[in-house]
Amino acid sequence: MTTPKLIFEYNTKNTEHVPNENAEVDLPNDLKRKELSIPDVNEVDVIRHFTELSKKNYGVDNGFYPLGSCTMKYNPKINEDVARFHGFANLHPQSPLLNVQGSLQLMYELEQMLCEITGMDVFSLQPSAGAHGELTACMITRKHFGAKRNKVIIPDSAHGTNPASAAMCGFEIVEVKTNSSGGVDLDELRSKVDSNTALLMLTNPSTLGLFEENIVEINKIMHDAGALTYCDGANMNAMLGITRPGDQGFDMMHLNLHKTFSTPHGGGGPGSGPVGVKKFLEKYLPVPRIVKKDDSYALEFNIQESIGRVRSFFGNFGMHVRAYTYIKSYGKMLKRVSQIAVLNANYIMRSLENHYQLPYNKTCAHECVFSGGSFAKYGIHTMDIAKRLLDYGFHAPTIYFPLIVKEAIMIEPTETEGKAMLDAFINTMKKIAEEAEKNPDLLHNAPVSTPVGRLDGVRAARQPNLRYEPVCRIC
Ligand SMILES: Cc1ncc(COP(=O)(O)O)c(C=O)c1O
Structure with a gap:
């Protein structure tokens, strides 16, 4: 998959939808600028660009979002x-x-x-x-x-x-x-x-x-x-x-x-x-x-x-x-919300307990915490498991939190998911556990099916640079 272009990287200048640069504008001369450092793009390309981007977004309205500690339930x-x-x-x-x-x-x-x-x-x-x-x-x-x-x-x-x-x-x-x-x-x-x-x-x-x-x-x-x-x-x-x-x-x-x-x-x-x-x-x-x-x-x-x-x-x-x-x-019926949230979390926990290490083996509340530590012998870390889940179309669970569990994987399904979705997630987690043992490179290289591959998350958090510097056409 190719990386999507930034809006600044389009150049559709001079096509028929662009307003005439030489048109008379009723503004004082000293307020008129010759050039602006903004993207020069047709309306239709703007629409297509942002519609395309919106399709790449992942939210609870288009898939399972088991982000522990965040309760990403469906918003009615x-x-x-x-x-x-x-x-x-x-x-x-x-x-x-x-x-x-x-x-x-x-x-x-x-x-x-x-x-x-x-x-x-x-x-x-x-x-x-x-x-x-x-x-x-x-x-x-x-x-x-x-x-x-x-x-x-x-x-x-x-x-x-x-x-x-x-x-x-x-x-x-x-x-x-x-x-x-x-x-x-x-x-x-x-x-x-x-x-x-x-x-x-x-x-x-x-x-x-x-x-x-x-x-x-x-x-x-x-x-x-x-x-x-x-x-x-x-x-x-x-x-x-x-x-x-x-x-x-x-x-x-x-x-x-x-x-x-x-x-x-x-x-x-x-x-x-x-x-x-x-x-x-x-x-x-x-x-x-x-x-x-x-x-x-x-x-x-x-x-x-x-x-x-x-x-x-x-x-x-x-x-x-x-x-x-x-x-x-x-x-x-509010009580049912919690009853099902707890049931769903325990269903996932018990279904995966023979595949992932369970640091505290007891009935959980609304979320369950595993450790990816047992995969270290194959050179696999929790991060690799989370990234591989993206290839199967799931949002990753919370990882490396709570801090007191080594290689933590924290899964919170919430009450708004049905059994079919839980089973699909469980089967995928089992498949990934098998891949970790038999073909660890699949995990090391994941994700391969997303618009961008593995990002440097630490750098993104510590040195965020959210400003695109377009080629300046004024200076
Ligand atoms: C247990 C717990 N306490 C506190 C917070 C902090 O809440 P907020 O992110 O709204 O500041 C969270 C956030 O998810 C949480 O899970």
Whole structure:
């Protein structure tokens, strides 16, 4: 397959669709430029170019996307329809409150529904992403303890954003190791908690895809020491209607609406990471709070101990509309989402356990983690397996994460895939395991069927150069 041209590399100048360069233009002379350093391309070629590129894009709408830790579930189109309602899509954030009662009601009710789902007492929809929710919770912790406590305990199976958020708030991070069965090592936790500990940030289910079995005990250890506890609830897709972080004893948590509640994500698009807290922490939540007075909705700004705004206006409102639509569409069936997400992950795990090494051999939650380490004897790494999957038309799973598993392969099928797709993926993974042993070069050279071959991912991440320098026709 040939590499697609960049739009700058076309040159269809002087064909009949290009406007006449010499045409009279009603502009002051000093604003007229002789040449512009932009592509010189026919309209039809522009259309063909971008249509062709769009066909090369891979998304959940055209295939299986088992990217662990990202919950790349199908985004129902009804969410999009509702988010495009004129009254939502064209709303000005500074409209008079009287004119936006419906939108305030939607956000108020979404907060109530998230409380019901998680067992928290109050929610704020302001944070724009999971990590932003974590930062908000760390700011609340800071406000609660002031300078009296400065340590945040984080298990090594937490999401990487947890320590980053705590560090941004100036906390000292203390790591706790995972035990041999994939849970928090309780003895180590006890030995690290002291009167300087402000917060425990725990991802549950963890990045190993495992539900923390000692969660009630862990919350008790922290509370006995006077510390707060925070659940990174970005993996709530495993727990909907089954168990609630609020009932497990957590004081605070965040949700990723763009994961669990099917609002689209990827490529840095708008997310939403609402934060929920127990009643005694409500006074610290960001302002404004949406309040209901009789039958109307208003904004409360005057909350003395609030951490203030963490985001302009109300957060990513379009995401709130989508999540609201999603939850209302499922109603009491929401529990099935998690039941099937967990079933699908366990089906994949058990189907592949004799082909790929399973570091923690126990029932998983919504995702399962393998190691590609057993293929080292054939000179094969996890990266080669992931790249070979592209040749078979699948998006690769998450690789080399979580960090505590060597050569990790993290697969999250989500509930929106049917058995036929899971079986196709499983059979392909088995085939790749066989190829690794019998014909490792197939993996070393993969991918061969994509528009571009193997890229230097590290260089792309560390030295991104997103600017094309066209041949300058002016200078
Ligand atoms: C467990 C967990 N926590 C936190 C985050 C961070 O969320 P965001 O990317 O929205 O900042 C993620 C992202 O996928 C996650 O999986």
